[in-house]
């Protein structure tokens with residue numbers, strides 16, 4: 001079983017229908033009616049591996065660019081900007097062209113730069129054309145130039161490719177654009193609508209109720225209900241059973257042991273893989289044994305959350321510990337922290353944006369059971385929450 005996002009065909013399991021559904025829609029790109037698709041699903045459910053598999057299966061016919069916004073340098077350094085975003089997209093298209101051997105594109109870009117691109121300067125760096133924006137006005141032109149690029153490349157090289165596809169993973173990172181976000185999304189929409197041979201896929205670890213999904217996909221959202229949304233579910237009990245029998249036959253579950261395994265992992269492939277790897281092999285596993293092993297494995301299962309937790313402020317961490325036993329209203333959280341409710345707005349917003357908290361019926365609760373279980377275990381063992389990391 002694999003634990004990174006580059007799974008071999010051997011390691012990749014199931015999802016046959018999901019893949020053929022998405023591929024079918026993408027194929028309409030070659031007929032001049034490209035779709036815009038939003039792929040959602042909880043953390044670790046397998047969005048990234050699924051998208052990468054689709055890329056692999058289609059990249060012979062299409063020019064496909066995959067960008068993960070959460071690992072862009074702008075986002076990592078604290079703030080993603082529009083210009084940063086454009087450079088990411090641009091580099092990705094250039095890399096893909098190079099991989100496909102359609103480097104004549106580079107010469108074409110260099111040649112047409114001054115006149116039709118409206119950019120002040122494009123220089124050649126390491127064989128690639130590199131636009132250098134200088135003024136605010138240039139930045140706008142840069143965005144237009146980069147967004148137009150996949151359509152242009154298709155028009156230049158129709159013999160080689162049936163269309164272009166841009167996959168934007170962890171797209172919720174564009175919330176970093178802050179007050180510029182809405183204008184950016186409208187601009188983006190304009191571009192998408194004018195292109196006949198470029199398909200777009202957005203994906204991210206956001207629940208379909210998240211504000212950014214609503215802003216984009218709902219009927220009165222930026223894309224006016226024109227996005228096809230697709231939610232990837234966890235594996236069902238039957239799929240997990242077959243998967244483990246095939247991949248790890250040395251795991252011997254008693255019936256209640258398997259029930260407990262499914263209850264702990266909820267069928268989320270990341271947890272299924274991680275937990276299955278840790279569990280002892282060739283010994284009967286019943287409910288109690290799985291329960292104990294689960295507790296011992298929490299540091300491995302919750303690794304993403306531990307990272308996120310360590311980057312929170314003390315106040316944000318406090319808010320989380322308040323709602324660990326039961327959901328609470330903002331007013332009550334504030335009271336218990338001796339603060340005014342308004343003083344928590346920013347923290348609550350950020351915790352929801354990061355997917356750590358959600359609000360239901362006016363009450364806040366922890367989104368992910370594994371995150372909660374890890375915090376509780378820390379508290380039980382040490383008598384205090386791990387507010388500071390060493």
Ligand SMILES: Nc1ncnc2c1ncn2[C@@H]1O[C@H](COP(=O)(O)OP(=O)(O)OP(=O)(O)O)[C@@H](O)[C@H]1O
Pocket residue numbers: 001002003004005007011012013014015041042043044045046047048049050204205268269270271273
């Ligand atoms: N179809 C699958 N077959 C086998 N393993 C899978 C499958 N899908 C996901 N996994 C396992 O789950 C892990 C997490 O998958 P992935 O990173 O794609 O999830 P994600 O939904 O993108 O999560 P995140 O929201 O954190 O980005 C993979 O590294 C892999 O081990």
Ligand SMILES: [Mg+2]
Pocket residue numbers: 047048049169
């Ligand atoms: Mg992912």
